[in-house]
Amino acid sequence: MSPRSTAEEQRAKIVSRAVAAFAHAGYHATPVAEVAEAAGVSPAYVFRLFPGKLGLFVATVDHCYDQVTATLVKGGEAAGPVSPEEVLAAMSAAYMELIRDRNLIMLQVHAQSACDVPEIRDAVRRGVARVVQAVSRVSGAEPGAVQFFMAYGQLCHLIVQADLGAVDESWARTVSAGISH
Amino acid sequence: MSPRSTAEEQRAKIVSRAVAAFAHAGYHATPVAEVAEAAGVSPAYVFRLFPGKLGLFVATVDHCYDQVTATLVKGGEAAGPVSPEEVLAAMSAAYMELIRDRNLIMLQVHAQSACDVPEIRDAVRRGVARVVQAVSRVSGAEPGAVQFFMAYGQLCHLIVQADLGAVDESWARTVSAGISH
DNA sequence: CGTAGTTGTGACTGATCGGTCAGTTACTTA
DNA sequence: TAAGTAACTGACCGATCAGTCACAACTACG
Numbered sequence: 001m002s003p004r005s006t007a008e009e010q011r012a013k014i015v016s017r018a019v020a021a022f023a024h025a026g027y028h029a030t031p032v033a034e035v036a037e038a039a040g041v042s043p044a045y046v047f048r049l050f051p052g053k054l055g056l057f058v059a060t061v062d063h064c065y066d067q068v069t070a071t072l073v074k075g076g077e078a079a080g081p082v083s084p085e086e087v088l089a090a091m092s093a094a095y096m097e098l099i100r101d102r103n104l105i106m107l108q109v110h111a112q113s114a115c116d117v118p119e120i121r122d123a124v125r126r127g128v129a130r131v132v133q134a135v136s137r138v139s140g141a142e143p144g145a146v147q148f149f150m151a152y153g154q155l156c157h158l159i160v161q162a163d164l165g166a167v168d169e170s171w172a173r174t175v176s177a178g179i180s181h
Numbered sequence: 182m183s184p185r186s187t188a189e190e191q192r193a194k195i196v197s198r199a200v201a202a203f204a205h206a207g208y209h210a211t212p213v214a215e216v217a218e219a220a221g222v223s224p225a226y227v228f229r230l231f232p233g234k235l236g237l238f239v240a241t242v243d244h245c246y247d248q249v250t251a252t253l254v255k256g257g258e259a260a261g262p263v264s265p266e267e268v269l270a271a272m273s274a275a276y277m278e279l280i281r282d283r284n285l286i287m288l289q290v291h292a293q294s295a296c297d298v299p300e301i302r303d304a305v306r307r308g309v310a311r312v313v314q315a316v317s318r319v320s321g322a323e324p325g326a327v328q329f330f331m332a333y334g335q336l337c338h339l340i341v342q343a344d345l346g347a348v349d350e351s352w353a354r355t356v357s358a359g360i361s362h
Numbered sequence: 363c364g365t366a367g368t369t370g371t372g373a374c375t376g377a378t379c380g381g382t383c384a385g386t387t388a389c390t391t392a
Numbered sequence: 393t394a395a396g397t398a399a400c401t402g403a404c405c406g407a408t409c410a411g412t413c414a415c416a417a418c419t420a421c422g
Contacts, residue, residue, distance in 0.1 A: 006398085006399070007398080007399070010399085010400095024297060025209070025297050026207075026209065026294055026295070028206070028207065028209040028210040029209040029295075029297075031378080031379060031380085032379080032380070032381090033379075033380095041400075041401090042400065042401050042402080043379095043380090043381090043401090044381085044382080044383090044400075044401055044402080044403095045399080045400055045401070047380080047381060047382080048399090048400080052380080052381080053379095053380065053381090109293065109294050110294050112290065112294070112338075112339060112342045112343065113207055113290050113291050113293070113294035113342065114207070115342045115343050115344070116205060116206050116210075121342075121343055121344070124342070124343045125343050125345070125348060125353075128339070128343065128345075128352070128356065129350070129352045129353070132352035132355055132356060133352050136352075136355065143354075143355040143358060144358070146355050147336070147355055147356060147358055150336060150339075150356055151332040151333050151335065151336040152332050154332065154335035154336050154338065154339050155328070155331060155332040155335050157293075157335065158293060158309070158331075158335050161293045161294065161296045161302075161305070162293065162296050162302055162305045162306050162309065163296070163302065164306070164309075167306060169310070171309070171310045171313035171314050171317075172306075172310070173324075174313055174317065174324040174327050174328055175309065175313060175328060175331055177324060177325070177328055187368090187369070188368080188369070191369085191370095212408080212409060212410085213409080213410065213411090214409075214410095222370075222371090223370070223371050223372080224371095224409095224410090224411090225370080225371055225372080225373095225411085225412080225413090226369080226370055226371070228410080228411060228412080229369090229370080233410080233411075234409095234410065234411090
C-alpha cells in the first residue's frame with residue numbers, strides 16, 4: 001500500500017519555508033543552512049531531498065507561482081460573471097492582498113533577477129506563463145488589458161522592493177498612487 | 182593647482198566597467214575580482230579606491246541611473262514642444278533603445294532585488310526619484326501618465342530578464358506586445 | 363640626488379558556503 | 393527480537409571571496 005513516505009512531506013515543508021527564507025536576500029545570498037534552519041532540519045538533509053541548492057530554489061519558485069496563480073484565479077472567480085475589466089480589477093485587488101505578505105512578491109523579484117541561471121529562467125517563464133494564461137482565461141480580457149495588468153503588477157514589485165510606501169515625497173506618491181497605502 | 186589625480190579617472194573607469202560586470206549576475210554573485218579584471222586593475226586596487234564592495238556597487242548604481250535619466254531627458258527633449266503624451270512616447274522610444282544594451286536595465290533589476298541592503302535601497306530610491314522627476318518635468322504629463330510610463334518600464338525589465346522576446350508562445354506575445362521585437 | 367607622496371600589486375588570511383559521507387536513530391515487518 | 397530499511401545528522405572538505413598589508417614603481421619637487 002501507500003508507503004506514505006514522510007520524505008515527501010518534508011520536501012513540501014522545506015519548500016514552503018524556503019519561500020520566506022529566499023524572499024529576504026534571494027538565491028545567491030541565502031545559504032542553504034538558513035533554509036534548513038527555517039524548516040527545522042539539518043542542511044545535510046536538504047541536500048539529500050533536493051538535487052542541490054539550485055533544485056531547491058527552482059522548486060520553491062514553482063511553488064511560489066502556484067500560490068500566486070491560485071490567488072489570482074480565486075480573486076477573479078469570486079467577482080462572478082461580470083465584465084472582463086471588473087474581473088481584472090478583482091484580480092488586482094487579490095494581488096494587492098498578496099503584498100501584505102512580502103514573501104511571495106519578493107521571491108518573484110529574486111527569481112527574475114537570477115534569470116542568468118538557465119534553470120531559474122525557465123522556472124520564471126513557466127510561472128509567468130501560468131499567470132498570464134490564468135488571467136487571460138478567467139477574465140476573458142483582451143491581450144492589451146492583460147499586458148496592462150502585468151505591467152502594474154511589475155510596478156508593485158518596485159514599490160515593495162524599495163518600500164516606496166514609506167517614502168513621503170512627491171515622486172514616490174506618483175509611483176505608488178492607488179497601489180500602496 | 183589641480184593635482185589632476187589619476188585616481189579619480191581610475192574610479193570613473195572602474196565604475197563604468199562595473200556596470201556590465203554587475204549586470205550579469207548581480208551584487209551578491211559578482212566577485213570584485215571580476216570587476217577589477219574588466220577594468221584592467223588588480224582587485225586590491227579596487228578596494229583601495231572604493232570603501233568595500235558595497236560602496237563600489239552603490240557608485241555603480243548611481244552611475245547607471247544617471248545614464249538612464251540622461252537618456253530619457255535627451256529623448257524627451259528631442260521631441261520638441263509637443264503634447265505631454267507625445268513627449269512620453271518619445272521617452273519610451275529612448276528607453277527601448279536602452280534595452281538593446283541589456284546592461285543598464287539588468288543593473289537596475291539587480292539593484293532593485295538587492296534592496297535588503299539599506300545602502301542599495303537608498304541608491305535605488307535616489308535613482309527612481311531622479312527618473313520620475315525628470316520624466317515629470319520634461320514631459321509635463323500628469324502623475325497618472327507618469328505612473329503608467331513607469332509601469333511599462335518595469336514590464337520591460339521582466340521581458341529583458343526572462344528574455345521573453347525569444348519565446349514564441351501566445352502568453353509571451355501578450356506580455357511583450359509592442360515592446361520587444 | 364634624496365625624499366616625500368601617490369599609484370599600483372602580489373601574496374596572504376579569515377570566514378563562509380555548497381556539497382559529501384559515514385554513521386546513528388527510529389520505524390516496519392516477520 | 394532480529395533484520396531490513398528509511399529518515400536524519402555531525403563532522404568534515406575544497407573552493408571561493410571580501411578585505412588587508414607590506415612592498416614595489418613611478419612621479420614631483422627641493
